[in-house]
Amino acid sequence: MPATPENFQVDLRGIVEILSHNLYSSPRVYVRELIQNGRDAVVARGEEVPPIELVVDPAAGSVTVRDYGIGLTEADARSLLSTIGTSSKREELAAARREYLGQFGIGLLSCFLVADQIEVISRSARDPQASTMRWIGYGDGTFTVAPAPHPLEEPGTVVRVHARPDEAEWVGADRVLRLAREFASLLTVPITFAVVGDPRPPVRVSGDAAPWTLPEEAAAAWCEDTFGFAPLASIPLDVPMLGIRGTAFVTGEATPGRGRAGDRVHSHGMFVAADNTQLVPEWVTFARVAVEAGSLSLTASRESLHESGSLATAREEIGHQVRAGIERLAAGDPEVFGRFVDVHGQGLLALAVAHPEMLQFVARHLTWETSAGPMLLVEMPARITFTTQDRDFSTYAPLVQAQGELLVNGAYTNGAAMLRAYDRAQTRLTAREFELPRLLGDLPRPRGEDAALAERIATAGRGVLDAHGVAVDVRAFRPASQLVLHVPGRAAGFVFEDVEDDPWADLLGGGAPGTQEVPEDPRPTLVLNLRAEAVRALGGTLAPATRDEAIRALHLLSLLQAGIRLRAEEQALLAGALESLLLAAS
Numbered sequence: 147m148p149a150t151p152e153n154f155q156v157d158l159r160g161i162v163e164i165l166s167h168n169l170y171s172s173p174r175v176y177v178r179e180l181i182q183n184g185r186d187a188v189v190a191r192g193e194e195v196p197p198i199e200l201v202v203d204p205a206a207g208s209v210t211v212r213d214y215g216i217g218l219t220e221a222d223a224r225s226l227l228s229t230i231g232t233s234s235k236r237e238e239l240a241a242a243r244r245e246y247l248g249q250f251g252i253g254l255l256s257c258f259l260v261a262d263q264i265e266v267i268s269r270s271a272r273d274p275q276a277s278t279m280r281w282i283g284y285g286d287g288t289f290t291v292a293p294a295p296h297p298l299e300e301p302g303t304v305v306r307v308h309a310r311p312d313e314a315e316w317v318g319a320d321r322v323l324r325l326a327r328e329f330a331s332l333l334t335v336p337i338t339f340a341v342v343g344d345p346r347p348p349v350r351v352s353g354d355a356a357p358w359t360l361p362e363e364a365a366a367a368w369c370e371d372t373f374g375f376a377p378l379a380s381i382p383l384d385v386p387m388l389g390i391r392g393t394a395f396v397t398g399e400a401t402p403g404r405g406r407a408g409d410r411v412h413s414h415g416m417f418v419a420a421d422n423t424q425l426v427p428e429w430v431t432f433a434r435v436a437v438e439a440g441s442l443s444l445t446a447s448r449e450s451l452h453e454s455g456s457l458a459t460a461r462e463e464i465g466h467q468v469r470a471g472i473e474r475l476a477a478g479d480p481e482v483f484g485r486f487v488d489v490h491g492q493g494l495l496a497l498a499v500a501h502p503e504m505l506q507f508v509a510r511h512l513t514w515e516t517s518a519g520p521m522l523l524v525e526m527p528a529r530i531t532f533t534t535q536d537r538d539f540s541t542y543a544p545l546v547q548a549q550g551e552l553l554v555n556g557a558y559t560n561g562a563a564m565l566r567a568y569d570r571a572q573t574r575l576t577a578r579e580f581e582l583p584r585l586l587g588d589l590p591r592p593r594g595e596d597a598a599l600a601e602r603i604a605t606a607g608r609g610v611l612d613a614h615g616v617a618v619d620v621r622a623f624r625p626a627s628q629l630v631l632h633v634p635g636r637a638a639g640f641v642f643e644d645v646e647d648d649p650w651a652d653l654l655g656g657g658a659p660g661t662q663e664v665p666e667d668p669r670p671t672l673v674l675n676l677r678a679e680a681v682r683a684l685g686g687t688l689a690p691a692t693r694d695e696a697i698r699a700l701h702l703l704s705l706l707q708a709g710i711r712l713r714a715e716e717q718a719l720l721a722g723a724l725e726s727l728l729l730a731a732s
Contacts, residue, residue, distance in 0.1 A: 169447045173260045173316050177325040178448070179253040180211045180305055182416055185335045187215025187303060191271050195302075197336035199348070200326055202319045204341065207309045209317045214302040218268035220279040223291050253448075254305070258285055260313040264305070267294050271301035319344075326351040332438075333415040356412075357436045358382065358393040369395040372410065373434045378489070379482055381433070381471030385463050388456060389440025394426070394433040394468055400489050409435035411451070413444055424451045427465040429497040429504060432490040435464075469507055476511055487512060495560035498567065505571050508564065515539070515555040517547035523568060526575060532556035532565050533580045537709045542580065545631075548624035549588060553580065586633050589621040592676050596622060600676050602685040607672065610697045617667040622676040629678045632704035635670035672701045692730040699723040 184198040195214035202209055257264050262285035270276040280294035298304070309317040316322075319341045330337050331354040338348035357368045362380065369377045377395040384391055406428055408421030418439065425442075426435050442460060443452040451457055476483040487494070491512055498508040509523035516526070517539075531546060533539040536557040546553035554577070556562040562579070569577040592600040600620035607618030617635070674681045681700075684693055702720040705712060712720065 170256060170259065171447070171449055173256075173313065174325055175447070175449070176257045176260055176307065176316070177209070177322060178329040178416065179256045180209070180307070181326065181330050181333075181337065182448070183253060183305065184211050184213035184215065184303070184337075185330075185333055185416070187213050187217070188335050190216040191301075197338045197350070200322070200337060200339045200351070202317060202322050202339075202341050204319060204343070206342075207311075207314050207317055208306055209309075209322055210304060210306045212302065212304045214300055216272065217270040217276070217301045217303055218266070218279065218281075219270045219273070219276060220291055222270070223266065223268070223279055223281045254283075257305075257307045258283075260309050260316040261285070261307045262310050263308045265308070266303065266305050267296075267298065268303040269298040269301045276301075323349075323351070329417045330415075332356050332412055332417070352415075356391075356415075356438065358391050358438070365393060365395075369434070369436075372436070375399065375434075378486055379471075379475050379479075381468055381475075383435070383437060383464055383467050385440070385460055388442060388460050390425075390438060390442070390460055390464075391440070392435055392437025392464075394430065394435045394464075394471065396433045396486060398485070398489060400493060406431055407434060409437060411437055411439055413439045413442070413448070416448075418444065418451075419449055422450060424453070424457060425461060425464065427461055427468075427501070429501045430465065430468050431493050431497065432486070433468065437464075465503070469504075472507070472511075483511075492559055495558060495564045499560050499563045502567065502571055505564070505568050509568060514561075517543035517551075517553040521554075523575065526554070527552055528574065529576050529578075530554050531578055531580045532562060534562045535709075538580060541707055541709075542582070542585070544625050545623070545628050546580070546585070548628075549585075582631065582633050586619070586621070586631065586671070586673060589623045589673070592620060592622045596676055599682065599685045603674060603676070603681065606684060606693055607674065607697050610694050611672060611701060615669050616701060617669045617671040618674065619671050620674045620676055620681075624677065626675065626677040626679075629675055629680055630700050630704040630707065631673035631675075632708040632710070633671040633673060634708075635668050672704055674700065689730065692727065695723040695726040695730075699727065 181198070181200070188195055188198065191214070198214075199212040200209070201212070254264065254266075264283045266281040266283075267278060268281075269278040278294040278297035279291060281289060281291050283289040307317070323339050326337070326339055330352045333352040335352060336350065337352040339351050340348040355364075357365050357372075360368060365380060366377050369375065369380075373395060375395075375397055378398040379396040381394040381396065382392075383394060406423050406426070408419070408423050409426050410420050411418040411422040411425060415438070425437060425439065426433075439451060442457055443454065444450070445452050472483075472486070475486065494504070494508050494512055498504040511522070513520045513522055514526075516530075530552045532554040533542070533556055536555065539553060539555040539557060543553045543555075554565065556565050556579075565577045569575070591597070600622070604618050604620045607620075611618055615635075619633075674684070676682060680696075684696060688696070698719055702712060702716055702723070705716070
């Protein structure tokens with residue numbers, strides 16, 4: 147007696163539309179769903195059974211999966227294959243998928259992404275007397291259920307998918323084999339692949355060892371083959387309460403600005419995604435992770451993890467274990483850790499700025515350039531000053547060091563931001579931004595007999611530079627090799643064409659109200675160092691014309707030292723001053 151067509155309890159065409167445009171990223175997932183259904187059926191039976199067989203028939207344009215699992219009765223077929231739900235909302239589909247996880251249902255409907263007909267032949271292992279039933283679903287939204295014309299000799303299920311002509315590529319032998327290996331390689335259930343008409347024996351596509359179970363050298367080879375890089379180090383991950391295991395492979399090359407490339411996630415051995423960013427904290431930009439997600443639930447598509455409190459807990463614990471792994475690397479293999487810092491130092495700064503939990507880690511392990519040599523933040527004194535421009539560090543590090551202070555080069559990308567964040571996050575160390583006007587206020591003034599010499603030199607300097615809107619101040623400070631300083635003023639004039647030319651313009655008035663010392667004279671200032679013999683000579687027996695040229699040269703030297711570009715007329719002044727000095731010395 148022929149089977150009577152029946153209707154699904156939903157609009158199948160609408161469901162397929164949702165599956166293709168909202169749930170699944172690609173038709174390729176149908177291979178995974180067929181394998182998943184077979185694997186779950188075998189696990190549900192709980193006995194040692196023959197391998198799951200995946201067979202491609204090129205002539206028929208079909209893929210067949212045969213498992214020897216728990217099987218279905220006719221009642222099972224009606225309830226699981228027909229009653230999918232009454233809503234097409236994505237959220238309710240996801241809930242239905244989780245309800246049917248490990249059973250036929252929405253997963254089987256993914257085959258309609260490539261086919262107009264799906265055939266299921268099944269015999270239940272729960273009842274030794276059970277008959278073999280045959281279910282056929284059609285793309286027009288109907289299905290039939292009837293006794294199978296050819297009963298199965300053993301319990302289990304056969305699923306046959308007949309591809310539409312325009313989707314024939316998805317049932318090609320090479321593509322199905324590639325997808326089967328990708329999805330099933332870590333499954334412990336035996337799965338074989340064969341092609342009808344091919345005399346070669348079936349090949350096994352499951353049973354590979356997970357990378358987190360491999361010896362170090364084999365795991366490194368897996369990483370290079372899968373992720374495309376030889377790992378600098380590897381960090382084991384283990385969250386037993388959630389059944390999570392994995393390995394974080396540390397890269398040997400920086401990837402600035404690219405963020406996390408994503409991780410390879412499996413669920414109970416089945417491949418989920420190669421670019422998942424949910425399970426590992428986003429600050430772990432220096433590693434790619436291969437991981438078994440354990441008891442964490444999947445979304446309806448099984449292509450990502452379901453956001454939940456457990457996922458948040460797992461992410462936090464994995465972050466903790468990655469930090470602990472880097473700490474172990476620092477303690478146990480300083481050479482490799484040094485390479486890690488060299489490669490990922492800039493990235494670590496960005497991580498510390500974005501994620502305060504990384505501040506102490508960076509403070510303990512990242513070396514900074516300082517006026518006293520390379521130092522860790524945790525080794526620095528209680529008060530430090532940092533620059534935001536590399537040239538400022540190069541120019542003023544000896545000067546700050548000579549005053550008994552520590553100057554830190556914060557000019558790295560995110561360097562200054564990290565130092566500000568660290569200053570706010572702890573109380574042991576105070577970090578303030580370098581400001582030349584404030585430094586000038588701390589420089590000692592000449593005393594005793596030198597005070598009169600300083601006044602003579604200052605008077606001579608004003609006579610030359612007043613006309614150009616530049617003030618003159620004389621101090622006595624170490625090192626003596628620092629002849630001059632240029633301190634920017636609050637007004638333009640002889641020195642600056644525009645604000646861009648003044649590297650200190652952003653420092654004027656940049657602090658909190660009442661915290662920055664304001665110079666008495668608002669003009670740019672030439673600071674002369676009386677400890678330098680060349681400066682002391684200005685108050686001696688030099689001819690007035692020679693002295694004036696020397697003052698002009700020293701002023702222009704201070705501009706160059708501050709990184710200010712000389713205009714054409716200033717370059718001419720410098721050339722003229724040097725010529726006059728050379729002629730006077732001849």
